[in-house]
Amino acid sequence: MKIAIVCYPTFGGSGVVATELGLELARRGHEIHFITYSQPVRLALLSPNVHYHEVNVPEYPLFHYQPYELALSSKLVDMVKLYKIELLHVHYAIPHAYAGYMAKQMLKDEGINIPMVTTLHGTDITLVGNHPFYKPAVTFSINKSDFVTSVSQSLKDATLKLFNIKNEIEVIPNFIELDKNSNDPSIPCQRSVMAKENERIITHISNFRKVKRIPDVIKIFYNIQKEIPAKLMMVGDGPEKEKAEYLCQELGILDKVIFFGNSNEIDKILCLTDLFLLPSETESFGLAALEAMACKVPVISSNSGGLPEVNFDGISGYLSDVGNTEEMAQNALKILKDDAVLKQFKENALSVAKQFDIKNILPLYEELYKKALNKFL
Numbered sequence: 001m002k003i004a005i006v007c008y009p010t011f012g013g014s015g016v017v018a019t020e021l022g023l024e025l026a027r028r029g030h031e032i033h034f035i036t037y038s039q040p041v042r043l044a045l046l047s048p049n050v051h052y053h054e055v056n057v058p059e060y061p062l063f064h065y066q067p068y069e070l071a072l073s074s075k076l077v078d079m080v081k082l083y084k085i086e087l088l089h090v091h092y093a094i095p096h097a098y099a100g101y102m103a104k105q106m107l108k109d110e111g112i113n114i115p116m117v118t119t120l121h122g123t124d125i126t127l128v129g130n131h132p133f134y135k136p137a138v139t140f141s142i143n144k145s146d147f148v149t150s151v152s153q154s155l156k157d158a159t160l161k162l163f164n165i166k167n168e169i170e171v172i173p174n175f176i177e178l179d180k181n182s183n184d185p186s187i188p189c190q191r192s193v194m195a196k197e198n199e200r201i202i203t204h205i206s207n208f209r210k211v212k213r214i215p216d217v218i219k220i221f222y223n224i225q226k227e228i229p230a231k232l233m234m235v236g237d238g239p240e241k242e243k244a245e246y247l248c249q250e251l252g253i254l255d256k257v258i259f260f261g262n263s264n265e266i267d268k269i270l271c272l273t274d275l276f277l278l279p280s281e282t283e284s285f286g287l288a289a290l291e292a293m294a295c296k297v298p299v300i301s302s303n304s305g306g307l308p309e310v311n312f313d314g315i316s317g318y319l320s321d322v323g324n325t326e327e328m329a330q331n332a333l334k335i336l337k338d339d340a341v342l343k344q345f346k347e348n349a350l351s352v353a354k355q356f357d358i359k360n361i362l363p364l365y366e367e368l369y370k371k372a373l374n375k376f377l
């Protein structure tokens with residue numbers, strides 16, 4: 001199949017999922033065209049079945065805001081015609097589903113009918129998409145998509161609750177490439193660079209936005225390090241990062257916290273990690289938690305959104321109410337204080353992650369694409 005994938009190219013989970021999906025589809029022989037405004041961060045190498053087309057928005061003095069949707073829909077039309085693309089798969093409703101729908105209409109005018117699959121990722125529904133300024137356009141573009149998927153049951157429920165949706169939504173959970181992620185023995189895991197022999201290593205990875213509750217990460221760690229020797233690795237960048245550094249300074253723990261910034265070597269960081277913290281206000285899925293679990297790292301998370309569908313309470317880690325940092329720290333200590341318990345949780349984390357192996361999830365997308373193409377025959 002010839003498939004166009006539209007996504008955000010940045011470090012966010014939706015871009016990562018879209019890129020990994022495209023790369024695996026390409027490995028299976030499909031011709032994949034990534035269409036976005038810069039090269040997706042996980043798209044390091046272009047293989048024979050992978051194409052990347054950049055969307056450029058020319059500057060014009062009259063434009064206060066650059067019309068990205070317009071440029072994207074025009075690019076989609078051009079690329080569909082040039083490469084005879086058969087299907088559009090847009091990740092994140094805003095503005096991709098909207099631009100995709102416009103492209104479909106323009107193509108229809110030229111006698112080309114092409115199906116569009118829209119995958120909802122989370123903040124496009126729960127945070128941004130729900131804003132009254134966007135809601136009518138988001139509702140419209142979800143209803144006009146030929147097929148809609150959501151990355152968790154919880155996100156599907158939220159979408160049906162928040163929007164007037166007439167379309168079916170199929171849940172296709174996010175996935176992980178286990179062969180690549182689960183502690184590859186060829187990757188040197190240099191723990192000693194980061195911590196002393198007796199210290200536990202705790203990690204948080206995110207885009208440091210408010211929804212991640214970064215101060216909670218610090219508070220949980222603060223309580224942990226009072227009881228056992230530990231280090232915290234904070235990976236990623238975003239608006240809450242500076243405040244987080246101040247908070248560590250205020251609490252007198254700056255020497256125990258390492259701020260990394262964005263990294264493309266998540267697997268190398270996770271292989272050193274004993275425990276992952278994700279106390280988010282909400283997560284439609286929590287891909288970062290799954291990536292940790294695939295590297296045998298148990299997870300302490302909040303219980304909101306789709307997190308209970310990924311992190312199994314008392315098995316791959318523990319879940320608590322949002323903001324209950326006391327309980328989260330106690331649960332973390334339950335895992336970290338005893339080597340045997342930690343070992344068991346590490347094994348469990350990997351077994352739960354196996355359920356989300358790309359090998360199990362990718363056929364669900366391929367089935368959906370076949371259905372979409374048949375509908376347009």
Ligand code: GMT
Nearest residue numbers: 012013014121122123283284285286287
């Ligand atoms: O919140 C993020 O980390 C970024 C955001 C995005 O748009 O890329 O992530 C959302 O999509 C991910 C991939 O499906 C999910 O794993 C995240 O849980 C979801 N974030 C939220 O719902 C807050």
